[in-house]
Amino acid sequence: MTAQAQPRVALVTGAGQGIGRAIALRLAADGLDVAINDVASKAGALKDLAAEIEATGSRTATVTADVSQPAEVDSMVGQVGEQLGKLDVMVANAGIAHVKPLLEVTPEEFDQLMSINLRGVHLCYNAAARRMIEQGTGGKIIGACSIVGYRPFPLLGPYSASKWAVRGLTQAAAMEWSQHGITVNAYCPGIVGTAMWDQIDEKLAENEGLRKGQAIEKYSEMIQLGRVSVPEDVAKFVSYLASPDSDYMTGQSVMIDGGVQFS
Incomplete structure (x- = not known):
C-alpha cells in the first residue's frame, strides 16, 4: 500500500477580503492546504476565513504580515513552511489603490502604493522562489496584475504604473526561475x-x-x-494557474475581465 501524497501547499496574501479571500477558498476546494495572510487589522477576517478553509477538509495557517516589509515577508514564508511543511504555490495578491488626479498624488502616497503593489509582489516572489529552489520540487508563483497593466484608467495613474511593473517583473522572474521548475504568471482582473x-x-x-x-x-x-465580475471569476482562473494544467505556461499576465481590454 503506497503512502498518500501530501496535498500541495499554497500561500495567498491579502486574503482578508475580496479576490484574495475567493482565491483562498477556491484553492482549498481544489484540495490544497492554504496559508492565508493579511495585515494585522484584518486578523478577525482571517480567523473567519481559516474556519471556512478547515471546513473543506484542508489545513490552513494564518500569518499576519505587511508585504512591503522584507523581514515580515521572509518570516511569513518561513512560518508557512514550519506549519504546513512546504510551499508549492505563492499567490502575491495583496494590493491597494489610490484614486486621484496625478497632479494631486503626493510623493508619500506614490511611495506607499508602490511599496505594496510592486515591492510587495517582488518580495513575495523572491521569498517564495528561494523556498521552492531549496525544496527542489519547482512550484507556481502567481501575481496580481490588472487590466490597467495594459491600458491605464484615468485617476489611477500610480496604480496603473504599479501593475505595468508587475507585468515586467513577472516576465523577468519567469525567465530566471524556469531552470528551477518554477512558473511565474499573473492575473489581470477588470x-x-x-x-x-x-x-x-x-x-x-x-x-x-x-x-x-x-x-x-x-x-x-x-x-x-x-x-x-465577482471575485470567484478571478479565483477560477487562479485555480488554473496553480494547477498542473498550466505547467507549460509561464511569463504571462492574462486578462480575466469579461472582455474590457484586448491585448
Missing part, C-alpha cells in the same frame, strides 16, 4: 465587485460629477459579457 472597486467608483464619481454608482455603471458598459 471591474470586480469588491471593496476596492467601491472606493474607485466613489472617487471616480466625485471627479466626474456623477452620483455614487454611476461611475462603475459607465465603465461597466465596456464589459462585453454584460456584467461586473
